[in-house]
Amino acid sequence: xxxLSDKLKAPLTDLLLSIADDKLMLGHGASDWTGLAPILExxxxxxxxxxxxxxHAAALYEVVGTMHGRSADAVAFGREPSAYRCAELTSLxxxxxxxxxxxxxxxxxxxxxxxxxxxxxxxxxxVAALSKRIGAEEATHVExxxxxxIRLGRGGDESKTRAQAALNALSGAAAMLxxxxxxxxxxxxxxxxxxxxxxxxxxxxxxxxxxxxEAGLTLEVVPSPADAVGGRRGxxxxxxxxxxxxxxxxxxxxxxxxx
Amino acid sequence: MxxxxxxxxxxxxxxxxxxxxxRMAAFQAHIDAKGLVEADDWMPHNYRVGMLRMAEHHxxxxxxxxxxxxEWITRAPxxxxxxxxxxxxxxEVGHGQMLxxxxxxxxxxxxxxxxxxxTGKTRYHNVFNYPAxxxxxxxxxxxxxxxxxxxxxKSLAEGSYGPxxxxxxxxxMEEAFHFKSGEDMVLTLMSGTKRQRQMxxxxxxxxxxxxxxxxxxxDRESTKTGPFMTWRIKTATNDTLREAYVDRFAPAARALxxxxxxxxxxxxxxxxxxxxxxxxxxxxxxxxxxxSTGHWGFTQPDWDEFYRVIGGDGxxxxxxxxxxxxxxxxxxxxxxxxxxCAGLPPSRN
Amino acid sequence: xxxxxxxxxxxxxELASSPEADPKAYEVFxxxxxxxxxVHTGTVDAVDDKMALEYARKHYGRDQACVHMxxxxxxxxxxxxxxxxxxxxxxxxxxxxxxxxxADVRRKWEQFRSKxxxxxxxxxxxxxxF
Numbered sequence: 001x002x003x004l005s006d007k008l009k010a011p012l013t014d015l016l017l018s019i020a021d022d023k024l025m026l027g028h029g030a031s032d033w034t035g036l037a038p039i040l041e042x043x044x045x046x047x048x049x050x051x052x053x054x055x056h057a058a059a060l061y062e063v064v065g066t067m068h069g070r071s072a073d074a075v076a077f078g079r080e081p082s083a084y085r086c087a088e089l090t091s092l093x094x095x096x097x098x099x100x101x102x103x104x105x106x107x108x109x110x111x112x113x114x115x116x117x118x119x120x121x122x123x124x125x126x127v128a129a130l131s132k133r134i135g136a137e138e139a140t141h142v143e144x145x146x147x148x149x150i151r152l153g154r155g156g157d158e159s160k161t162r163a164q165a166a167l168n169a170l171s172g173a174a175a176m177l178x179x180x181x182x183x184x185x186x187x188x189x190x191x192x193x194x195x196x197x198x199x200x201x202x203x204x205x206x207x208x209x210x211x212x213x214e215a216g217l218t219l220e221v222v223p224s225p226a227d228a229v230g231g232r233r234g235x236x237x238x239x240x241x242x243x244x245x246x247x248x249x250x251x252x253x254x255x256x257x258x259x
Numbered sequence: 260m261x262x263x264x265x266x267x268x269x270x271x272x273x274x275x276x277x278x279x280x281x282r283m284a285a286f287q288a289h290i291d292a293k294g295l296v297e298a299d300d301w302m303p304h305n306y307r308v309g310m311l312r313m314a315e316h317h318x319x320x321x322x323x324x325x326x327x328x329x330e331w332i333t334r335a336p337x338x339x340x341x342x343x344x345x346x347x348x349x350x351e352v353g354h355g356q357m358l359x360x361x362x363x364x365x366x367x368x369x370x371x372x373x374x375x376x377x378t379g380k381t382r383y384h385n386v387f388n389y390p391a392x393x394x395x396x397x398x399x400x401x402x403x404x405x406x407x408x409x410x411x412x413k414s415l416a417e418g419s420y421g422p423x424x425x426x427x428x429x430x431x432m433e434e435a436f437h438f439k440s441g442e443d444m445v446l447t448l449m450s451g452t453k454r455q456r457q458m459x460x461x462x463x464x465x466x467x468x469x470x471x472x473x474x475x476x477x478d479r480e481s482t483k484t485g486p487f488m489t490w491r492i493k494t495a496t497n498d499t500l501r502e503a504y505v506d507r508f509a510p511a512a513r514a515l516x517x518x519x520x521x522x523x524x525x526x527x528x529x530x531x532x533x534x535x536x537x538x539x540x541x542x543x544x545x546x547x548x549x550x551s552t553g554h555w556g557f558t559q560p561d562w563d564e565f566y567r568v569i570g571g572d573g574x575x576x577x578x579x580x581x582x583x584x585x586x587x588x589x590x591x592x593x594x595x596x597x598x599x600c601a602g603l604p605p606s607r608n
Numbered sequence: 609x610x611x612x613x614x615x616x617x618x619x620x621x622e623l624a625s626s627p628e629a630d631p632k633a634y635e636v637f638x639x640x641x642x643x644x645x646x647v648h649t650g651t652v653d654a655v656d657d658k659m660a661l662e663y664a665r666k667h668y669g670r671d672q673a674c675v676h677m678x679x680x681x682x683x684x685x686x687x688x689x690x691x692x693x694x695x696x697x698x699x700x701x702x703x704x705x706x707x708x709x710x711a712d713v714r715r716k717w718e719q720f721r722s723k724x725x726x727x728x729x730x731x732x733x734x735x736x737x738f
Contacts, residue, residue: 038591039597040359047348051345051346251336374623581618582618598629603659605661
């Protein structure tokens with residue numbers, strides 16, 4: 001990686017962690033469906049997506065680990081809860097309701113695709129190259145979520161009701177995906193995380209709104225106040241800490257040991 | 260492609276059925292000449308039903324087999340192990356999907372097979388009725404249980420039904436990954452800390468018995484010469500496979516420093532504890548190489564336990580079927596939604 | 609273990625719901641590297657083409673590295689062969705295969721040229737002819 005000034009290192013760490021932690025939590029939640037999904041073929045497909053989410057996270061942890069002289073596993077499993085930068089949405093349980101699992105993916109995948117589009121234009125060549133590769137797979141996740149929402153929205157009364165309920169239930173948490181990580185403005189100015197046309201929020205609303213409309217559903221997401229503090233700055237709820245404890249159960253038995 | 264056998268009445272084994280003697284002779288000659296039977300071919304009723312039952316049981320086992328390890332996906336202790344475990348459990352589901360398809364083409368709908376599974380009308384492999392209480396159990400399942408499955412499936416790949424044989428070969432290629440990954444986990448634990456080695460030994464104690472039972476009860480004369488053997492639906496006897504298994508795994512376990520124990524189990528599948536607080540187990544005195552035969556000795560597993568567990572009274576029977584049933588019931592509205600929403604064109608082509 | 613795998617409510621006895629229809633079967637053919645033929649690798653069940661393609665990609669497209677796939681509804685496939693349905697003719701087909709001529713041609717050449725000359729000349733023959 002190109003030499004980074006100390007001024008940029010901390011904001012970049014936060015930004016990359018916000019993406020990696022989102023993906024780890026999301027992949028973690030999705031992977032729990034393996035063996036239990038509503039259709040066998042979908043079980044395989046959704047499990048493949050969960051693996052990609054975790055693999056994306058692993059690649060980003062590798063970058064962060066290299067910056068800080070730690071292993072990717074130590075970064076993934078060995079931090080205090082307040083050092084995680086994921087948004088609450090990614091750690092919200094789905095109660096084994098397929099519509100919630102799909103809406104959670106839909107919101108996060110569209111958001112990730114936009115982040116990777118920006119990072120793919122980063123002046124940091126290694127980050128740009130990695131983001132291009134991840135972004136290509138992210139596009140397939142987006143398509144998967146889009147098609148499912150459309151199928152659910154158009155799949156009869158019960159399905160439509162459930163899909164709408166899931167959109168309503170998760171719309172509140174969706175707004176906090178956009179909470180800025182510390183120092184993100186510096187990264188934008190320096191061309192490490194170049195801003196695109198329009199705000200992330202507006203573009204996301206447009207992309208997701210198009211799919212929601214095609215599914216015959218509705219969605220209203222109210223932007224969070226600028227000073228709202230959440231997961232991007234280390235403030236987490238019980239859904240996150242519970243998930244983290246479970247994820248680290250074996251790792252913490254002997255953190256120094258190889259498993 | 261499938262011949263239209265649909266009602267459950269038609270899916271019963273019935274040895275009183277009189278098949279056309281000329282066709283039977285030609286069918287047997289084809290099989291004796293190592294020929295493969297394809298889904299479109301004429302086949303005796305009992306061959307179809309026997310094959311369907313075997314493929315369906317195998318598919319059920321893959322689907323239920325995804326559950327014990329699935330419990331550990333959310334707790335895997337490294338990114339690589341987490342990815343590997345998700346991929347492994349995903350493979351089991353994939354195997355189930357392929358084997359249900361083989362069964363569907365023999366005449367039973369997938370939905371009916373899933374319904375029969377979750378209402379306890381059909382069975383799955385007994386080994387999945389045991390608990391996996393620690394991470395080391397995941398390692399032992401992938402090494403010992405998948406090792407047993409590979410041995411069994413290699414023999415099934417010598418069978419006579421083409422679609423099943425091809426599926427077996429394909430499944431075995433994926434099992435090779437499961438087995439290597441299992442070996443890697445066991446080797447890592449056994450070269451790790453004292454606590455990790457102890458975890459491994461305890462898990463080994465839990466799985467050794469069920470793995471000896473894996474191949475089924477001791478052979479009776481009838482099973483060695485029955486029609487399922489002459490039709491090559493079954494290709495090796497239970498005892499032959501068990502012997503080959505012990506010959507491979509007993510010396511491997513000992514080389515790793517694992518002791519092979521006879522252990523008393525509680526109804527929950529865990530090793531019983533004596534009054535002094537230590538596990539109720541002794542080393543199997545018969546574990547040694549018999550120079551004259553070249554085979555390893557071993558004490559037969561507790562066959563009473565085997566019949567008790569297969570009869571439904573095992574540590575995890577109810578829990579496994581209930582979770583699978585929950586999945587079926589929860590997924591119903593989703594399946595109905597997609598059936599009602601068929602007709603979306605493919606977007607990338 | 610995750611909460612849902614421990615705490616769930618499943619029914620008992622017979623299922624309350626009526627049986628469901630299986631979706632359609634689609635056959636999947638994969639190409640391992642560009643330029644190689646597509647070979648049959650498996651089947652997926654799906655309600656429509658879009659779902660079939662997605663499921664084929666995610667299952668068979670990820671079991672082994674491949675570059676292209678064909679997915680076709682089984683009901684669109686027609687087949688022939690086995691038993692009395694003859695595809696390959698029962699009469700001698702040597703007259704339309706290279707191997708039907710190989711020995712004769714070799715013997716005849718050797719009346720005109722030395723073994724070594726014929727060997728050298730036949731090096732250019734197509735070796736993997738039918």
